[in-house]
Amino acid sequence: MNPDMELEYEFPDVLRYYKNGQTERFDGTIVAPATIDPATGVTSKDLVIDESTGLSVRLYLPVGTYSENKLPILFFIHGGAFMIHTAGSPVYHNLVNCLVGNAKAVAVSLTYRLAPEHPVPVAYEDTWDALKWVMSSCKSGAEPWLSKHGDLDHIILAGDSAGANIAHNIAVMFDKDIFKDFPKIKGLLLMNPYFWGKDPIECEVLEPEFRLWLDQTWHFICAGKFGLDHPFLNPMAAPAEEWMKPRCDQVMVTVAENDMFRERGRAYVERLESNGWKGEVEMYETYGEKHVYFLAKPECEKAVREIEAMAAFINRK
Numbered sequence: 001m002n003p004d005m006e007l008e009y010e011f012p013d014v015l016r017y018y019k020n021g022q023t024e025r026f027d028g029t030i031v032a033p034a035t036i037d038p039a040t041g042v043t044s045k046d047l048v049i050d051e052s053t054g055l056s057v058r059l060y061l062p063v064g065t066y067s068e069n070k071l072p073i074l075f076f077i078h079g080g081a082f083m084i085h086t087a088g089s090p091v092y093h094n095l096v097n098c099l100v101g102n103a104k105a106v107a108v109s110l111t112y113r114l115a116p117e118h119p120v121p122v123a124y125e126d127t128w129d130a131l132k133w134v135m136s137s138c139k140s141g142a143e144p145w146l147s148k149h150g151d152l153d154h155i156i157l158a159g160d161s162a163g164a165n166i167a168h169n170i171a172v173m174f175d176k177d178i179f180k181d182f183p184k185i186k187g188l189l190l191m192n193p194y195f196w197g198k199d200p201i202e203c204e205v206l207e208p209e210f211r212l213w214l215d216q217t218w219h220f221i222c223a224g225k226f227g228l229d230h231p232f233l234n235p236m237a238a239p240a241e242e243w244m245k246p247r248c249d250q251v252m253v254t255v256a257e258n259d260m261f262r263e264r265g266r267a268y269v270e271r272l273e274s275n276g277w278k279g280e281v282e283m284y285e286t287y288g289e290k291h292v293y294f295l296a297k298p299e300c301e302k303a304v305r306e307i308e309a310m311a312a313f314i315n316r317k
Helices: 090-103 124-140 144-149 162-172 200-208 208-221 240-244 262-274 301-315
Strands: 007-011 015-016 023-025 041-048 055-061 073-077 106-111 150-160 185-192 248-256 278-284
Touching: 041 124, 055 090, 055 124, 055 144, 073 090, 073 124, 073 162, 073 301, 090 106, 090 301, 106 124, 106 144, 106 208, 124 150, 124 162, 144 150, 150 162, 150 301, 162 185, 162 240, 185 301, 200 262, 248 262, 248 301, 262 278, 278 301
Parallel strands: 073 106, 073 150, 150 185, 185 248, 248 278
Antiparallel strands: 007 015, 015 023, 041 055, 055 106
């Protein structure tokens, strides 16, 4: 066998990375067209916002948006272990359509550059740039869906799994001077967040093989630059003063009973509550389900209820 074609990393049925730098993806490559969704009436369109990097977003507008009434802005970041999916992936296109249809919000769904070709922290940098674009567009009128209908004072930063990880890290960075002329984020919505750490907690001790694989995966997606207890991956390892930084009024964290990440989501809520953060925090737990189950089963009763709860959070004043 050609040594360059030897596997360096494999995510079974999802991705293979070879020693010659070639990446094969077997999941997250299909793109649903931006159009009018027949189920919700939500309209979507795609925009490239940075030609040099290819950074792009998919915008969503709910049905009946004819006046200049300002609506909440849902800034959504997809999951996929930092390695797969786009804003146009059918599971994410469907999820954002459902959230927009329920919440009657304007949405911006981001396609960020993926690891391993673009290792962490590129995903954070892309998200940062896209959020700046959203806020500037609301002010400048560069994108009419945002300037006419988006409420700059009501931005919900949201994501699932790796996207939730990114959303948290952006919220922590949001206290930087670059955003001093913009209002703070209204809310942070973390769906089954991808947090981890060097030392196992609670049920994590029961899955040593999964832990080993996830440890190796983090090393792979960040090219070995950040350890397992770096705050990018393990917010609980950050000093107490870091927990005062999220510049938002409210946080909602969703967890699933059969998700190996669930204890990290619970710990995140507890840490916010115990470290003097001044906002409102809530946890939504779904029993009997696995990690991001709502992507695979969006029409099941539990997913419908969870989406309704998230939509209510998006609209909370």
